[in-house]
Amino acid sequence: MSIEAINEQLLRAIGVGVALLDTSELKFRFFNDTFKEWFAEIETGQQLRDVFPDIDTAEVIRALQETGQFTSEASFRIRRRMMTIAMTINPALEGNQKVAVLVCQNISRIKELESMIDSYSMMVERNTREIKREKEQVEKLLLNMMPRSVYEEYKTFGVVTPRTYENVAVLCLDFSGFSATVEQQDAGVIVSELNDIYTAFDRIGDQFGCERIKTVGDLYITVAGMPDPSDRSIQSVSDAAVRFVRYLENRNKSHPVDWNCRIGLAAGSVIGSVVGVQKYIYDVFGPAVADAMRLREAAGAMEIVAAADFAERFGEAHETEAAGSGALADGTAVELVRVLSGNGSLSH
């Protein structure tokens, strides 16, 4: 068998569609078996545009003359399947005649895969956005339960190491006559009122550098000076306490349910930690919290009570008046003072 014959056989057998065109009119002079398989109706002597109606033949001739190559893609249907081919036309010489070689590669599967990859990337992106949104919601919830620095520790290590914080100021608040109010009002009203009031307290506390730790029914605890130490922690809780009373006084004027708070202020060390495994909560406890709780009990309606030495530490910022003697949580006797809210409503 001659080399030419072998070449022709090879050309016929390969999985690439090959055809020869004369360059003057772009007429088919030869095509291999694969090409014939794709374009069953093809005959020699037909023109390129008979097989590829979308191809601009003038553009093909121009490209062959100017750049020596023409490339394009074409899609067509073969027995229910959409097929896409990538075609390249290169000029070649056969004796004295100018011919061009048309090579067609079947890229249908590549196109299908490309479109699937696009579709999956979009789906993955959508899922990622949803996960991000859920993560943000979880973060928001957790930040509602613990200070950001504690949350960061929890996120990084999965645990929060209990720590003792010195010089933390604590504000404990509850409402006098709370049980009676609960009995008189609808449960929904109570929850909505408390939600409203606690939201306002959170906002006020935040303004003065306090961090709300928890609410248990009508008990509201906020602290200053933790997790980051502050020289102004006593000032912060005292300022917040005075604003809480003023806020309630103003609120009571325009709302049907009267809320009268009792506030105890104290300072000292506290322990902060995430407590619980399944239903974890960030909690603070320790001497300062116990003292603030005890002193709150010594307060009457709309009164803020603190130990005299605590009051000395916020200086002239708020007026005080003597409130007799009392005891801290550990039984230590102390002189008590009322911190006046300055609204002229604390007369006794």
Next chain:
Amino acid sequence: MAQQQSMFDKYGGFSVVSKIVLDLYERLLDDDDLGPFFDDVEFARIVDHQTKFVSSVMGGPASYTDVQIQKLHSHLPISDAHFDKLALMLTQVLQDHGVEDEDAQEVVGAFAQRRGLVVND
């Protein structure tokens, strides 16, 4: 408690599911009864839809609602015989790709559950 691995993860995720689905459609297109349903359908699109559907059936991402499935088939005169043949071909393809019998039955079962949404004729 260790979470049970989904079929989707067990068999190798999207890359494997898409091969199964591609193979299924190659066979469907060659079938004289079922092939004509795909005459006017873009192959890449339908393989994409079906891969996502099979993935979700196998416990992977993406999901299809019954309304979507009904809409996609509402214009086609699909009979019970067509559906039975599809179920047969699907079972064969799953087996050929090494899906265990029990898992294959679950996938085919998920198709069978939606027979009412697909059969119109």
